[in-house]
Amino acid sequence: MTALPIDPILPELVATLRQHGRAVLQAPPGAGKTTRVPLALLEDQTITGKILMLEPRRLAARAAAERMANTLGQQVGDTVGYRMRGASKSGPNTRIEVVTEGILTAMIQSDPELTGISVVIFDEFHERSLNADLGLALAWDIRGALREDLRLLVMSATLDAAPVAQMLDAAPIVTSEGKSFPVDIRHLPKPTGKDIRLDQATCELVVQAITENPGSALVFLPGEGEIKRTEALLAKALPSDCTIAPLYGALPFAQQQKAIQPTATGRKIVLATAIAETSLTIQGIRIVVDAGRARRARYDAGSGMSRLVTERVSRAEATQRTGRAGRVAAGVSYRLWTKGEEGSLPAFPPAEIEAADLTGLALELARWGSTGADLALLTAPPEGPMAQARALLHDLGALDTKGAITAHGRALVRLPLHPRLAHMVTIAGPDAAPFAALLNGRDVLMRGAPVDLSLRLEALRDARAFARNRSFAINHAALAETRAEAQRLRRFTDKASDLTPAQMLALAYPDRIGQHRKGDAPRYILSGGKGAYLEAADPLARSPFIVASDLDGDQREAKIRAALPISYAEICEVYAATIAWHDLCEWSKREGRVITRQQLRLGAIALEDRTWSDAPPEDIAVAMLDGVRQLGLSPSNAAKRFVARVEIGISGGLDLPDLSEAALMDNLEAWLLPHLTGVRSAADWKGFDLLPALKGRLDWGQTQALDKAVPSHFTTPMGRRVPIDYSGDHPAISLRLGELYGVTRHPTVGKTPLRLELLSPAQRPIQITLDLPNFWKTSYADVRKDMRAQYPKHPWPEDPTAAEPTLRAKPRKS
Known part of the structure; x- marks a missing residue:
């Protein structure tokens, strides 16, 4: 058996786990931890039960099981097996079982003591998937309450081990320092121009890498679309001895296997998503080309929708990808960014619990009888998305008003579906299974088809008739996957119903029943309160009511990407009680x-x-x-x-x-x-x-x-009430000069003098004063002279202090 860097620390790891029952293993990419650690534990005589190892991806789980079985000279399903959604190879003598992460949660919920399991290994924990976080929290809870003998091991290549060790009650950290082969990291000399597409820039870098180095190449791209576009460009640019092999999650397993197997002749260029970051040794790879992008699901609590976003990779992801080049020999890693840009990359990718739809998590926690606060979750779920998830579950009837799981909720959690689709299948019965499979998988029609889901259902029922009568191309690989999934889902249902597809969809998406807004534009208000729209040319654009299953997640107004028209009567029939x-x-x-x-x-x-x-x-x-x-x-x-x-x-x-x-x-x-x-x-x-x-x-x-x-008013000598204005520096009143004849003391409010605005008979200001006696003695004579000329019919006495107040003109001479 070929020596691997992990081998020297295996005795220490086995002893640590035997003594403490828990440990965190740090080992760099390519060290061999995925295949060597379970086999080393298998030799520990104190471990009598099964060793369960969690892998984040199906391909990695199968590959790990096959490599371990091959090491033992056996077939998969003997000592080493695997289990995942829709596939299983295990037997009565299986001691090591590699499972995908959701399987562990289901096992724990159905058997809280994990009967017959001695060790649970969490491989590639640095990916921080939601299922891995929950699985570890539940397993730790079991160890503390029910199974002190249960051993837990967390393994990672790039994770900061200290927080995980602390969460596991100061678990010992075992580190493998070895690295299989050195990798030369090369950066761009200058940033790529903004007008250069990612696929074009990646193609040019791949051609450069292949020209400068021997061996096959592993190219990291964010998604299927970028892989296909890059593949088309490389097909024209690469030498004839190069074979291009795409590798992404939606590929059939046989094609995924082909991508990781060595080629008989020539060189292989594997174009992969993050599926190739972990636990896979692809034979012959000496070169890594990293486009520096990752695609992640982001959930917006405000809109209640998830959408895929393309982001810069983290430094941890870049390190993980680089390690792929040094697994079988010294290698080289080309990065599609400059050395200076590296400092702006985040240290680690976000944990899935921070950005994902938490509806499934909320339901699993309710089934466990927990809110999550009492569990050892490395990252606490955000309050907003968690509250929205619980609200949706309440609307689906999965949680009661106190947040406890209902009988219906327990039925939903048993189905391998999102709670929305599980609710639809549980209520609508076997006829909903194909629809659920359709909604849960890839689009069975090629890009460019209208949003109407009835077209997909038509293709699913009879692909040949659809091809004859419709002009939209079928994605036959997706169609085959959907049909196989539909068959599997039928086993979970028994109660039939006569609901229409639109009514089934309304059951799954009670918050996305849309009503056409007034006006000509195809804009809708959704029952959940958000806005959405259809392209004006789409055949559903004038539907009075629709149900949307897929939206782009825009916070202001989401674009509808998949929907069905629904009638008023259909809505009323499904939601009569609501x-x-x-x-x-x-x-x-x-x-x-x-x-x-x-x-x-x-x-x-x-x-x-x-x-x-x-x-x-x-x-x-x-x-x-x-x-x-x-x-x-x-x-x-x-x-x-x-x-x-x-x-x-x-x-x-x-x-x-x-x-x-x-x-x-x-x-x-x-x-x-x-x-x-x-x-x-x-x-x-x-x-x-x-x-x-x-x-x-x-x-x-x-x-x-x-x-x-x-006081609000000043009463004049004539008994008239004049409002006092208190808005200025001094309280003020405005009144005609003649109304103050005979007044010898300045009017006040308390001890504060009133500001007097003295007016002419025509109500025009002629003087402002804070000292009326002084005005009589000084300025009045000049005012009298002017006023007598302007208003000769009004009295202007020489001594105003001795005159009677008046608002009248002089009496006419008889």
Whole structure:
């Protein structure tokens, strides 16, 4: 058996695991941990049960099982087997079983003691998949509560081991320092231009790498589309002795196997996604070309939708990819970025729990009887997405009002589907299995087909007839996969129904039933409250109602990528228990008024809408408060004077309420609501007088104290009440000069002198003073001279202090 770098530390690892029952193994790419560690544990006589090893990908799981079986000189299914969704090779004598990550969760949920399992190994844990995080948390919970003898081993090439070790109660860390062969890392001399496509730049770098180095190459690209475009370019640019082999998750297994097997002659160029980052040794690879991109699913809690985004790789991912070049010999790694750009890369990729749809996780936690807070999750699930996941599960009937799993929820979790699709299959029965398989897999029609899912169902039922009658090309590989999955899913169902495909889809997506908005554009409001649209040319663009299963996740308005039309009657039949009449009384910013409607609603969509003519006045008043918040306060001059008086009273020590605009807006319900009867539009609000409502903020005692300390009016010698303006530096009044004849002391508010604006008989300002006696002695003579010339019919006495106040002109001579 060929020596591998991991071999020297295997005795230490086995002893550590025997003594402590838990360990974290750090080993660089190519060290051999995936195949050597389980076999080393197999020789430990204290391990009597099965060794379970989790792999993040199906291809890696099969390859690992085959290599270990080959090492033992056996067939897969003897001592070493594997188990994954839809495929299994294990027997009664199997001691090492390689499983994909979701399998462990299902095993734990069905048998919380993991009967017959002695060791659980989490391989390539640095990928931080949701299933791996949950599986480790559940296994650790089992070890603490039920199985002290259960041994746990976490293995990784690039993970920061300390946090994992700490989470596992200070688990020992065992490190393999060895590296199989050196790898020369080469960067671009300068950044690629913005106008150069990724596939073109990658093609040029591959050609350079092949020209400069011997051996086969492994090229990392973010997805299937980039692989196919790069493959087309390389087919014209590579030497004739080079064979191109794509490798991505959607490929049939036989083609995946072909990509990792050595070629008989010539050189092989493997174009792979992240599927080739871990646990795979591809024979003959001496060159790695890294395009520096990774495709990840990002979940947006605001929209309730996931979408695939292409991002820069992390430094950890780049290291992992580089290691592929040094597995069988010294190699070289070409990176499609400059040395200077490397510092801007994130250290690690985000854990899937931070960015994924958490609906499945929430259901698994509820089944375990946990919220997640009591489990050893390396990263806590984000609160927003988790709350949204639980809300969806409640809508599906999988959780009760307290968040506990229901009998229906337990039925859903047993199906190997997203809870949405599991709900659809459970309710709709066997006829929903092909539809669920279709929704869960790749599109069976080639790119460019309309969004209508009925076309896919038609192709699934009869591909030959579809090909004769339709102009859309079929993806036959995806069609075969979908049919096989449909057969498997049928085994989980028994109760038949007569639901239409549109009704089935509505069961799975209760939040994505869409109603056409008013207008010509194909825009929809979804029952979950979000907006969505169809391309104008799509045949479904004029459908009154649709159900969308796939959207691009745009937060403002999502593009519908797959949907079915649904009728009003079909909606009502499925959601009869949910649809209800709602009284709608709310402020319309667009119309500038309170609108009162009665609507038959399913979530955010109104199936029927009619005028609510007898809406209670108190409801209208409450809705008008939102209008006030939008329009703002518009106090009259009298209201402004009152507010100014209150502010002066507060500054003078009076116990009065805060009438600042901010305070008033914060407490509209308390002071304004009782006065809004009859107000329901912006026009009504414009004519509304705030003064009575503002005065209502003061009780009788406060009003009396205010009137005494800060009076609202000044009473002239003639008995006329003149409002006092408190908005300036001094309280002020405006009145005609003749009204103050005979006044010898300056008017005051308390000890504060009033600012007097003295007016002519025509109500025009002629003097402003804070000292009336001084005005009489000084400026009055000049004012008298001017006024006598302008208003000869009015009295202008030489001694105003001795005259009678008057507003009249001189009596006519008889």
